[in-house]
Amino acid sequence: MPVNRRIVLASRPVGWPTEANFRLVEAEVPQPQDGEVVVRSHFLSLDPYMRGRMDDVRSYAKPVEIGGVMEGETVGEVIASRSERFAPGDFVRGRIGWQEYGCVPAATLVRVDAQRAPLSLYLGALGMPGVTAWVGLVDICAPKAGETVVVSAASGAVGSVVGQLAKKRGCRTVGIAGGAAKCRYVVDELGFDACVDYKAGRLQEDLRAALPAGCDVLFENVGGEGLDAMLRLMNAHSRIAICGLISQYNATEPYGYRNLRSVLVNRIRMQGFIVSDRMELWKPALAELGELHAQGRLKYRESVAEGLASAPRAFIGMLRGENFGKQVVKLV
Secondary structure, rough: OOOEEEEEEEEOOOOOOOOOHEEEEEEEOOOOOOOOOEEEEEEEOOOOHHHOOOOOOOOOOOOOOOOOOOOEEEEEEEEEEOOOOOEEEEEEEEOOOOOOOEEEHHOOOEEEOOOOOHHHHHHHHOHHHHHHHHHHHHHHOOOOOOOOEEEEEOOOOOOHHHHHHHOOOOOOOEEEOHHHHHHHHHHHOOOEEEEEEHHHHOHHHHHHHHOOOOOEEEEEEEOOOOHHHOOOEEEEEEEEEEOOHHHHHOOOOOOOOOOOOOHHHHHHHHHHOOOHHHHHHHHHHHHHHHHHHOOOOOOEEEEEEOOOHHHHHHHHHOOOOOOOOOOEOOOO
């Protein structure tokens, strides 16, 4: 039998994580019991929420235990099954974690079509990030044609889909991204109307220039200075979906927002959300995203790390914004 390599949480980080917080270990490939299948993962998804699972604090999900396999979603092939749902050779998406093989209940897996799209795409635009974009924009913010939508982390796995969905709905769409190359991609490839480079050192001035009529919808992935600057530019009765606050995940001190008064003055509706709370919306979300992909209209980009051992470094790099698009790890 092959060896199952796994990455476990070795220690809890204080501030920014380091590679020392992770450990690569080996174990036997598990055997399925009734109702279970064994999956050999081909791609592992790396996502910002994983940073929160490394901390032993109260949150919407339990933290990873010290010595436990890092949590995460993978897509791969069923190699053994004791369930009528799946047979060896089927391709599935599920929460296998940072490991090459996983044994899980068949009911927790979703079948994917390897002929319809690249397997890694089911961890991005045709998976949780794409559905997150759809739920936050369509269900929470409900943009109307002609409104202005701003998306932070606009070149990322979630933000890139938000912008494309907003343009499809007739909105003027402005991105915020880090660096000239990412901003060019957001405008030239994804079709945003404009993109502000937050690394240029003129964030408030550049946002004001890009938003002469203010902002009606803000899809927030970053938080911190960018969110604070946007609060000054929100229109009356505007909406903000708080999807992520990645700029704060490694902070040892909370960010002090100075423009929160805008929420009251402009009667802004600001709502945080977790996409797993809205499972009933996954079907319509994936239907629209799948149709866009079939039409060749769903643009995406990936950063691909090679091999399980590269996951910690790639994860830390993603938290620093070093990735371009969706960050995955190729395991096979």
